[in-house]
Amino acid sequence: MMDIQKIGIIGTGYVGMAAAFAIFQQQLATELVLIDKNVSRAEGEALDLMHGQPLVGRCTVRAGDFEDLEGAGLVIICAGVSQSSPDENRLDLLKRNISVFEMIARELDRYAPNALLLIASNPVDILTQAMQCLSARPRQLIIGTGTYLDTSRFRTLLAQYYDVSPNSVHAYILGEHGDSEIAVWSSAAIGGLPVQENTINGREFDVEKMDTLFCRVKNAAYDIIASKGHTNWAIGLVIAGILRTIRDDQRRILPVSVRLEGEYGIENVCLSIPTIVGSQGIENHILPDLNEDELKGLRLSAQTLLEPLEALNLTH
Structure with missing residues (x-):
């Protein structure tokens, strides 16, 4: 029997442990199982984290x-595996990561065939599709974190610009979780008021400033990595947020990575x-009307992903 209170995390690096901490601190599970090829590290992380139970609640x-x-x-x-040398190209790195995913898919299909899989490894869109091809479980049970993090960054920066709560900002980053992602300005709104062509809380929509803001969203990971070597805290919260949505059957509308079938x-x-x-x-999709430039950008984003997917034979 599947137990949504029992959660597995494969990979106890920065992202995996940020997710584990967020899940533990928010009391989203009663049992966390940490798996890593470095068994000693996983054991140390588990021991360290579980000592916080008196402060947050019981969780094995x-x-x-x-x-x-x-x-x-x-x-x-x-x-996932990292680049083995500066000379290794992106396709070879992808092949090595997919080899890791082949092993993971085989083991998960054997021991947890009904579990929902949440992919956070990068490149998340390609590896989500790889897992959908490699695992026997239905596609709707395999979700990538996608542009949920990018969307969170976008809403945060818009909230700062307009001096409102990020919870009151409704705006999406869609497409690839990467350089080809798009900002959907045409449906971005605050308090029900479209941000384009409007003045909100005394701040007008300035195209040049908004272009700069979007560049900050796209380059956020590069900037963070340049400063501290990795990103982890916000994606950990994203993972916990998706988990809560699934656990509580909230049916929230999230910008996550899913297989498109004609959309x-x-x-x-x-x-x-x-x-x-x-x-x-995955229950269903919501398809906001995109303007001509946004639709073109989304299709270009898809094409950017399609080329390596075809080279890796992952389009079936």
């Missing part, structure tokens, strides 16, 4: 292996569009 945290995921309701995948004229590519997420995983 333990290091384990794939067989310990039996009955888990959700497994978060943060594992916006795009097929057989995983990228982010607004998606209804609930206890059964």
